[in-house]
Amino acid sequence: MNQGDGTFAAPVAYSNSASGQTAGIAFGDANGDGTLDILSNGAAGRYLFYFRGNGNGTFASGVQSTAAATTATNSALGVVAGDFNGDGKLDAYILVTTASGGVRPMTGNGNGGFTSGTVVTTGASPGLNAIATADMDADGYADLILTNRGSGTVTVVPNGL
Incomplete structure (x- = not known):
């Protein structure tokens, strides 16, 4: 944790419930308790993991999402979090490898x-390699911003997918 003087405390590693590398990280309150939680997607395991925040800078070990985030033919490259469907619960989008640029919505149920x-x-070809979210058009809804692998372009998806 940041010590407030330009230094950080010793790192603490939190494991997830599946082996393999992780490829993305996002933050938000996934369980509605008012504390910050961590979302991470597994590149090899192809899952979304939820690390419950304890409210004191520590986190529980990662719990796998209720469904596989990608199929065996896709790898997950990144994740963003926000309330994308307007129900007041944290949702996520996972960037996956496809020839035409794929993202997978993960709808949050409010309890992690x-x-x-x-x-x-x-439609982005030859595929995507990064994902971000922001309200780019100031309409109050989160938009997706995607970078396209190989083409050098950025795709903005207004109001998500």
Whole structure:
């Protein structure tokens, strides 16, 4: 944790419930308790993991989402979090490898669990390599921002997918 003087405390590693590397990280209150939680997607395991925040800078070990975030033919590259469907619960989008740029919505249930949606392709070719979210058009809704691998372009998806 940041010590407030430009230094940090010793790092603490938190494990997830599956082996393999993680490829993305996002933050938000996934269980509605008012504390910051961590979301991470597994590149090899292809899952979304929820690390419950304890409110004191520590976190519980990662719990796998309720459904596989990608299929065996896809790898997860990144994750963003926000209330994308307007229900007041934290949702996520996972960037997955597809030839035409895929993202998978993960709908939050408000207690730290997520339901996996179908991969949506964006048409970006040869695929995507980064994902971010912000309200780019100031309409009060989160937009997705995607970088396209190989083409040097950025795709903005207004109001999510």
